[in-house]
Amino acid sequence: MSHHHGQSGARVAEGTRRFALVGSPNSGKTTLFNALTGLRAKTGNYPGVTVARYEGATTAGGDTVLIEDLPGTYSLDPISPDEVIVSEMVDAHESYDGRRPTPDGLVVLLDATALQRSLTLLTHVLHTELPTIVVLTFGDDLARRAGSVDAAGLSAALGLRVVPIVAGQRSSVTLLREALAEVEEWPAPAVLPPLEPSELGGWIRSVLTRASYRPPDVDARTQRIDAVLLHPVAGTAVFFATMFGFFQTIFTLAAPLQAYVEQLFGWLGGVASERIAVPWVADFVSEALIGGVGGVLVFLPQIALLFVLIAVLEGVGYLSRAAFLMDRVMGSAGLEGRSFVSLLSSVACAVPGIMATRSLPSERDRIATMMAAPLMTCAARLPVYVLLISMLVPADARFGPFGAQGAVMFGMYLLGAVSAMTAGWVFAKLGGRKQGAIPFYMEMPSYRFPRPATIAAAVWEACVAFVKKVGTIIMVTTVLLWALLNLPLQSDADLVAAGIDPADEVAVSSHVIEQSYAADVGRAISPVFEPLGFDWRINIGVLSSLAAREVFVATLGQVAAAENPDDPQAALAEMTVTSGPRTGEKLFTPPVVIALLVFFAYALQCMSTVGVLRRETGTWRWPLTAFGYLFVVAWVMAFLASRVAGAVT
Amino acid sequence: MTAAQLTAPIALHPEAVPGTPAELRWVLPELELPVGRLLRAPGALGELLKSGAIESAWCEPHALRIRLRAGLCWREYGAVVRSAVCAATDELAEWRTDQDADTTLRLVVADVLAGPVGDYLASHGGGLRATAVCDGVVTVAFGGRCVGCTAATVTLHHRVEAAIRERYPALRRVVATPEGAMEPDRKSS
Amino acid sequence: MTPLAARLQERRIHAFSVRVGHAPSDEPLPGGQRSLAHLRPHESARVVGYSPELPASHARRLFDLGFAPGADVYAVRRAPLLDPSIYRVADGQVALRRSLARHVLVDLS
Numbered sequence: 026m027s028h029h030h031g032q033s034g035a036r037v038a039e040g041t042r043r044f045a046l047v048g049s050p051n052s053g054k055t056t057l058f059n060a061l062t063g064l065r066a067k068t069g070n071y072p073g074v075t076v077a078r079y080e081g082a083t084t085a086g087g088d089t090v091l092i093e094d095l096p097g098t099y100s101l102d103p104i105s106p107d108e109v110i111v112s113e114m115v116d117a118h119e120s121y122d123g124r125r126p127t128p129d130g131l132v133v134l135l136d137a138t139a140l141q142r143s144l145t146l147l148t149h150v151l152h153t154e155l156p157t158i159v160v161l162t163f164g165d166d167l168a169r170r171a172g173s174v175d176a177a178g179l180s181a182a183l184g185l186r187v188v189p190i191v192a193g194q195r196s197s198v199t200l201l202r203e204a205l206a207e208v209e210e211w212p213a214p215a216v217l218p219p220l221e222p223s224e225l226g227g228w229i230r231s232v233l234t235r236a237s238y239r240p241p242d243v244d245a246r247t248q249r250i251d252a253v254l255l256h257p258v259a260g261t262a263v264f265f266a267t268m269f270g271f272f273q274t275i276f277t278l279a280a281p282l283q284a285y286v287e288q289l290f291g292w293l294g295g296v297a298s299e300r301i302a303v304p305w306v307a308d309f310v311s312e313a314l315i316g317g318v319g320g321v322l323v324f325l326p327q328i329a330l331l332f333v334l335i336a337v338l339e340g341v342g343y344l345s346r347a348a349f350l351m352d353r354v355m356g357s358a359g360l361e362g363r364s365f366v367s368l369l370s371s372v373a374c375a376v377p378g379i380m381a382t383r384s385l386p387s388e389r390d391r392i393a394t395m396m397a398a399p400l401m402t403c404a405a406r407l408p409v410y411v412l413l414i415s416m417l418v419p420a421d422a423r424f425g426p427f428g429a430q431g432a433v434m435f436g437m438y439l440l441g442a443v444s445a446m447t448a449g450w451v452f453a454k455l456g457g458r459k460q461g462a463i464p465f466y467m468e469m470p471s472y473r474f475p476r477p478a479t480i481a482a483a484v485w486e487a488c489v490a491f492v493k494k495v496g497t498i499i500m501v502t503t504v505l506l507w508a509l510l511n512l513p514l515q516s517d518a519d520l521v522a523a524g525i526d527p528a529d530e531v532a533v534s535s536h537v538i539e540q541s542y543a544a545d546v547g548r549a550i551s552p553v554f555e556p557l558g559f560d561w562r563i564n565i566g567v568l569s570s571l572a573a574r575e576v577f578v579a580t581l582g583q584v585a586a587a588e589n590p591d592d593p594q595a596a597l598a599e600m601t602v603t604s605g606p607r608t609g610e611k612l613f614t615p616p617v618v619i620a621l622l623v624f625f626a627y628a629l630q631c632m633s634t635v636g637v638l639r640r641e642t643g644t645w646r647w648p649l650t651a652f653g654y655l656f657v658v659a660w661v662m663a664f665l666a667s668r669v670a671g672a673v674t
Numbered sequence: 675m676t677a678a679q680l681t682a683p684i685a686l687h688p689e690a691v692p693g694t695p696a697e698l699r700w701v702l703p704e705l706e707l708p709v710g711r712l713l714r715a716p717g718a719l720g721e722l723l724k725s726g727a728i729e730s731a732w733c734e735p736h737a738l739r740i741r742l743r744a745g746l747c748w749r750e751y752g753a754v755v756r757s758a759v760c761a762a763t764d765e766l767a768e769w770r771t772d773q774d775a776d777t778t779l780r781l782v783v784a785d786v787l788a789g790p791v792g793d794y795l796a797s798h799g800g801g802l803r804a805t806a807v808c809d810g811v812v813t814v815a816f817g818g819r820c821v822g823c824t825a826a827t828v829t830l831h832h833r834v835e836a837a838i839r840e841r842y843p844a845l846r847r848v849v850a851t852p853e854g855a856m857e858p859d860r861k862s863s
Numbered sequence: 864m865t866p867l868a869a870r871l872q873e874r875r876i877h878a879f880s881v882r883v884g885h886a887p888s889d890e891p892l893p894g895g896q897r898s899l900a901h902l903r904p905h906e907s908a909r910v911v912g913y914s915p916e917l918p919a920s921h922a923r924r925l926f927d928l929g930f931a932p933g934a935d936v937y938a939v940r941r942a943p944l945l946d947p948s949i950y951r952v953a954d955g956q957v958a959l960r961r962s963l964a965r966h967v968l969v970d971l972s
Contacts, residue, residue, distance in 0.1 A: 216752030227683035
């Protein structure tokens with residue numbers, strides 16, 4: 026009797042059978058899971074840990090059954106949090122207070138091209154004494170490499186049912202579904218295979234002989250490709266070219282898509298403004314709600330594209346090669362090669378980068394990489410950098426043969442990368458050498474053609490998760506900010522009393538902002554930012570950018586437009602300090618701009634990132650830690666930068 | 675544990691015998707066992723035989739069929755039997771069997787006919803049974819729909835022969851007679 | 864920890880002796896034993912055991928990956944910065960860092 030419990034999603038009747046997919050990473054589990062459950066996978070975390078959970082439903086023999094895709098593992102002798110989950114899930118005697126419900130049957134995937142190693146995991150699984158069935162995958166790959174296996178012989182030798190599955194072939198998946206319906210009739214071996222290492226090798230050899238197993242030849246195709254891709258010179262060149270192409274694609278392809286999304290939401294906002302009678306409701310709907318949703322969805326093309334690229338590189342098998350090439354460099358920061366992939370993705374957006382840390386077996390590495398990811402220069406920082414750099418450096422200035430503005434931008438990217446590696450190093454050190462530290466090993470799978478369905482499913486899952494969980498946070502923050510910037514409401518009487526002409530829109534909006542709660546907050550926190558040279562207007566900008574960095578540009582634009590609607594850019598340049606010791610001086614002096622640049626390089630100003638950190642770690646501890654430490658570092662670095670800049674200029 | 679066991683673990687795995695849950699065939703693909711009912715063996719295997727925990731043990735060329743005493747179950751004794759067999763294979767020269775090759779062959783044939791080959795035949799409405807086993811020659815008789823179908827019987831003949839020979843390499847030949855033909859039932863001497 | 868995990872953690876992996884008649888495994892292997900780290904690309908060897916300094920959990924994981932005593936290993940290549948290296952074992956390819964590979968003792972003959 027299985028008890029369905031989940032975080033959200035359809036309620037399923039008591040008594041629904043539950044099956045778990047068990048297998049090593051790269052054994053075709055995800056492909057089979059998608060083939061069985063379609064895109065109906067519901068995700069979340071296993072209670073209490075940072076491990077993602079995939080569960081879906083399918084029909085077998087007319088009934089609905091639940092399928093759980095357990096994390097890939099090589100052994101039920103666990104050394105990472107992922108593997109601990111698997112070992113707890115198949116523990117038939119305990120359900121850990123219902124948080125690890127035992128499946129009714131286990132579907133063990135054996136990679137036909139690596140049968141010798143796969144059988145080791147099977148022996149462990151058989152000792153759980155749960156009903157077990159074997160699925161044989163990559164039979165086509167085995168045949169391509171001049172290997173062969175007799176499924177009937179394997180079945181007789183194991184004492185288990187064996188279902189060969191060919192990826193993409195629906196008939197074989199149907200056979201599996203029928204088998205799932207007959208779980209009560211699954212045979213089990215009379216004697217469990219040996220766990221003793223000295224006896225296991227003999228058992229495996231004997232079983233493989235009975236199965237007429239002809240091992241595959243070395244995968245010539247993979248060898249030829251690796252000869253190039255992992256070649257010390259050619260491989261590194263291809264690697265950097267791929268990374269470069271990666272970014273180029275993100276920026277050039279995503280940018281027009283993002284523009285469309287912005288246009289769409291701008292139009293929607295406009296429609297709302299016109300159609301809704303009550304002005305403040307119209308404002309609320311168009312700016313806060315539609316603006317808020319638009320603010321989230323504008324990221325979507327970029328994130329979706331990123332995920333497609335990552336999913337393709339992973340499906341093909343290239344990501345493990347990239348991690349292999351970068352492992353030594355990452356190792357010097359106390360991390361490992363797979364962290365590189367996360368940090369790389371973070372250059373477009375930290376959200377997929379943080380989600381990519383799932384591939385890291387070590388919890389310590391996972392946390393350290395997650396704490397470092399927000400420091401990589403993400404795309405949202407670009408509009409801010411562009412604005413600030415233009416205020417700092419004239420467009421025609423040159424730095425040697427390069428344009429000075431471009432050089433500063435490159436410098437910011439470099440700063441981000443170095444800071445990220447340093448942060449990773451620090452958190453890796455803080456994570457310490459916990460008992461049972463994980464040895465580094467990484468399988469190099471054969472190159473394979475990824476199935477479009479698998480890519481689609483991965484991208485879909487990522488995008489839906491992003492929009493749902495993260496969107497809520499952005500929505501709430503945008504609404505809050507909107508309220509703070511527009512309240513208290515100023516009636517015409519109030520305006521006249523303050524000496525403002527209600528018909529002068531520019532003066533009105535300028536006044537509203539000056540009198541808003543946000544401005545109050547901006548002035549209230551000025552002690553914090555005064556050493557950096559910020560005034561209440563910059564403070565509002567910084568505060569509003571906590572939701573998302575680009576909001577800084579918009580907020581500052583709003584403030585500047587209030588003063589000079591025709592040329593906000595000039596208004597910014599000429600803005601003067603209105604109170605305090607620097608009254609009358611220019612606001613955006615080089616030290617202030619540099620301080621702002623450095624502040625933005627470090628501070629965690631992205632509720633999306635906070636949201637995804639919460640989701641991936643399952644707790645508020647890490648997002649708050651990240652926010653806190655990054656704020657402190659940002660302040661200190663900005664302070665130092667402004668002092669140094671002040672001394673130099 | 676002897677040194678030889680450390681050097682190369684013996685290839686060994688158990689398989690169920692269709693129809694007899696108390697019996698398991700312990701397959702040893704890389705060894706050649708002396709054929710016949712096992713009377714004596716060295717080490718723990720010998721002890722199990724003597725104590726009667728193992729009711730009977732038959733040596734096929736590449737497998738040891740072990741039947742536990744009634745009341746004992748494989749869940750409990752599997753690991754013990756495995757280690758015992760492993761250890762005993764180090765000293766194959768010490769094994770003593772009654773060298774009854776024909777009975778062994780009869781058991782093999784019964785197994786083969788009860789297995790996939792038999793299932794295949796039954797699904798086609800046919801049948802096959804062994805009528806005599808003597809000196810490495812197996813006589814079988816076809817029944818049911820197989821009677822009179824020449825193409826099928828030729829293929830089946832080869833299949834049956836191959837299946838038996840896989841387990842009993844010393845098989846001389848399989849002779850097919852039509853059902854009903856009277857053959858004197860020659861018992862093995 | 865689950866009962867099965869506890870049982871699996873009790874596994875002890877004994878050395879593989881290439882010479883029949885060698886004494887049982889609890890004796891330390893002779894000094895100067897070569898390890899996977901000594902293997903240059905395109906060289907083969909057979910795993911004989913693990914060095915005594917290797918934590919038991921690491922040894923068990925190497926065993927489960929296919930680097931088991933008696934297994935044949937082939938060094939495929941090294942990374943451009945010389946670490947990690949890729950080894951072919953049990954029909955698959957696995958990358959190991961030198962810090963782990965040097966604990967896998969091999970026989971080069």
